[in-house]
Amino acid sequence: MIVAERKPFEEIKAMVSGYKKVLTVGCGTCVAVCLAGGSKEVATLNAELELALGKDGISPGAATVERQCDMEFLAELDPLAEQYDAFISMACGAGIQFLAERFPDKPVFPAVNTSFIGVNLDVGWYEEKCRACGTCVLGTTGGICPVTMCAKSLFNGPCGGTNNGSCEINTDQPCAWYRIHERLSAQGRLEQIMEISPANDWSNQKPRKIIQPGYEERIKALQG
Amino acid sequence: MDMKSGSRLERVLKAGHFAFTGEVGPPRGANVEALKKKISYLKGCVDMANITDNQTAMVRMSSWAASLFCIQEGLEPNYQMVCRDRNRLAMQADILGAYSHGIRNILCLSGDHQMFGDHPQAKGVYDIDSMQLIQMVKQMRDEGKFQGGADIDEPPKLFIGAAANPFAEPFEWRVHRLAKKVRAGADFIQTQCVYNMDKIRQWIKRANDMGLTEQVYILPGITPMKSVGMANYMKNKVPGMDVPDEIIKRLKGVEKKKVADEGIKIACEQIEEFKEMKGVAGVHLMAIEWEHRVPEIAERAGMLPRPEV
The missing domain is CATH 3.40.50.2300 (Response regulator)
Structure with a gap:
């Protein structure tokens, strides 16, 4: 939500x-x-x-x-x-x-x-989970978003500031890449992050619109 | 000899010498005299000096500008570039400008988070990460193409450096991340300050076993402890730093005015071991705000004179 x-x-x-x-x-x-x-x-x-x-x-x-x-x-x-x-x-x-x-x-x-955009941790307690970047990589990062959960939005982490599982910005903030490694390692899927992740497409900075498949004709008619 | 950049560092390493590099932090202002003074301490004692880029997210004279003063003073710079402060357009523009003014080494870094510095409200750019920056510089150099794919009119020939932290958890992942940096195009690696020799031995051994040290020159980082307070700070406050208790014990074991000397002694012992360690191509001395002691450290570590190449 x-x-x-x-x-x-x-x-x-x-x-x-x-x-x-x-x-x-x-x-x-x-x-x-x-x-x-x-x-x-x-x-x-x-x-x-x-x-x-x-x-x-x-x-x-x-x-x-x-x-x-x-x-x-x-x-x-x-x-x-x-x-x-x-x-x-x-x-x-x-x-x-x-x-x-x-x-x-x-x-x-x-x-x-x-x-x-976040999740409900408890009543009145929410955590950010998604930056709506438009190029979802969760499939290769063990279901943990590096764009949102890493303070530097690194695609090839962790950085040198990773601190025994915490982020360099705060010991209460988990290091996203530490957790990505931990989860993929447990799943036997580390090969997912062995490859270099290329530079991201940040063209989400221009206003975006989406038309779902099957609705193109209808939208065209609406726009006259 | 086939050279990628022809930098002094590249020539030293390719000739098989044990490289010795240093570090200069640009001034927090336009104080050129202070900068020149720092440079003068390192000149002739090191093969080249890293010029930091807004280190710890504090605004300083730009790395490329301070690098040019370094060239003028006769010390080869290693132009540091962090991903925090500029996007891929600005980075590539600065790389072209730096190269055209004679800069031949670059160190590609993520950069400390902006919240640590004197402008914590700044927008962190991180358009690309350090891995992608290495790839970009390599593509510019070897393919003559910008990151976007267009041709470069006179590509920049830079010797590409990257950083590595051999200690941070998960330790098991560190050598794989090193491998990624090598694949991305790093020519040399400078590591986080080393105090835990056991751990770096393991890391280097794994890098040897994976064949990485045949593809990249590794220079472990050395920072002499100036005081017990500094050692405790490094141990407890600096993320990713690994300071074993025996280092602190050793510093505490000498009388107060001899602590700094003991710190240098430890550093020299580390350098001695690195000289003999298979897979290590040199050391990187980060004498933080201690530039005036570099000549003494270089002398005591047996690093003088530096080779003519």
Whole structure:
């Protein structure tokens, strides 16, 4: 899932001050699961806003849609939109932008910082696992991502800073390449990393689009 | 003799001499006089000197610029390049510039993580890693092609160095990683500072058994201990460093003002052993902020005079 963190209240307050009618929009998917931007967090933020800005006449509305990264769900907000001067989005960066695209004449303010693609270690505890680099090498690295889990994103590690299983940046951070070696060695697959891994394709830095096989014609028709 | 770069280091090694290399850290500013002073201590005592590249992620005078001062002063530089601070375009551009100004050795490194330095918020580039950098320099030199495949008009002929840490866990993997660097195109290897002689003997033996030492010149790293404090720091704080207790015991066993002398003595004993060790082609002396003692260390280690090649 996409993991996010609520922004500090002061930062949110500064963004919305001056707007009387504000709608706080939560997202019911990733950010709800990671306890950053679901309906509960919308209620908490609105309570804080009322406490801090109620005297200025601000009374925020609340709405949480299934997914802000889907126009179909954002359309549910259409009837509400005209009652508000501005939106606060508690979705990830993708949801925030899609909300802003749905209502281009209204300001949209982010209430979370989108942090990473990660996993649930326990309630409230998440770990980054994927950088969405677009050229997955997990098949040869024992299912451990060197781009994400190595602080230098090395493809031919470990570097000289590997420290008895830890990364040089912190003894609490495992060395990705130590673990890759350990896992492949246990599986008898060390030959996977004997070859030199070539320079990576970082062309993911330009905005990306994907059309799944079978949908090309439909998309062409939509684009007219 | 068929030369890849014709650097002094390459000539020394190919003539079969036991190479002796040093290290100079560029200044934290434009203090050219301080740099020239450091260079002067090493000149004539070593075959060439590594010029570090923003070592420990602290901003310093650029490695290529300090390398040029080194050439002007009559000491051959080994231009260090880390993957942390520049992408493949900048690297190749700097390599062309360095070569065209007379630089003939390069050392390809990953680089310490930026969080250790004085700009911890900097974006670490790591567009390519040290292995891929070695490959890139070799392709530029031997095929005359940029990493992207286009032809180079007058390819840079550099003697390609790489680093190795023979000690870090998993120990079993270290020699395989060395093999990868050799396959990538390394001509010479300088290792992490050696204190654990047992372990480096094992590592070199495995490199001999795998035939690697016939394909690459290995120069173990030597850093004399200046104090007991330094030894403890190296043992406990520097990742990947292996300092056996007997080294610390030995330093503690002499009176305080003789500790540095004992450190040099240990270093000289190591060098003596390396001179006789099959598969070792020289040593790399990293006398960190101790450049003024290099002539004395070189003398005591029996490394003087350096051969004319």
